Amino acid sequence: MMPARAAAGVPETTLVVPALELIDITRTYGTAENQVHALRGVSLTVCPGELVAVMGPSGSGKSTLLTIAGALEIASAGTVRIGGHSVGQLSATERAAVRRRNAGFVFQDYNLIPALTAGENVALPLELDGRRPRAARREARRALMEIDAVELTDRFPDEMSGGQRQRVAIARALVGSRRLILADEPTGALDSVTGELVMRLLRSRIDAGAAGVLVTHDARYAAWADRTIFLRDGQVVQSAATPGGPETLLGVGLQ
């Protein structure tokens, strides 16, 4: 008998191109006796519609993993594919273009451009990608509105608190149609209500088809992810689905 999906004209298997593939990634800093092995053979695949949380003690390699995932840094060994494109062989300019089009980044230190207002900071990635300035500004304003920060549109970063800068940085990561969101402690400087708002926004982008990697120390926020991986000394020591919320993540001995 013909399977129901085939009978309905639906292909049996649909090929999903992962938004991010890290295959056997190693990252070593320094030389000889000063060598630090930040990542040792880490593999991670994140598909559209999936949010993966990364937890682990300080120095375990979480930020390194994220910067390599976003092609900001090059791996010492291993393969990185973003949206199916291998980034290892690309020039710095080509990598920047792949990153800009595909990935939205929230950095630990926000990385806003001091000479630009919040609105201009958020609009910048769209403008760099060829969007007309007025349309980019309109979209930036919408992104700021979503995160309850539209009143910051005309303010410069040094006129904002840490939490306000963080909200602008999140708007910049989510603006446009980026298919991969990489967030390093995006809730660090935020009160718990705003933290929840950020996670709801991130989750709705993921549910609309983006993919995400979220570095967090907080199991409450990791519970918004579909899966959590735990790093220790640059290696994945555990990977757990999170259907039951934070309870499933507690008690794994992370300090």
Ligand SMILES: Nc1ncnc2c1ncn2[C@@H]1O[C@H](COP(=O)(O)OP(=O)(O)OP(=O)(O)O)[C@@H](O)[C@H]1O
């Ligand atoms: N640019 C660098 N040069 C030398 N060593 C580095 C560099 N970046 C990271 N490291 C080292 O690599 C290891 C992993 O660092 P990483 O910042 O990825 O850890 P982390 O888990 O994000 O830590 P935290 O939670 O404190 O942010 C650490 O030992 C760190 O000192």
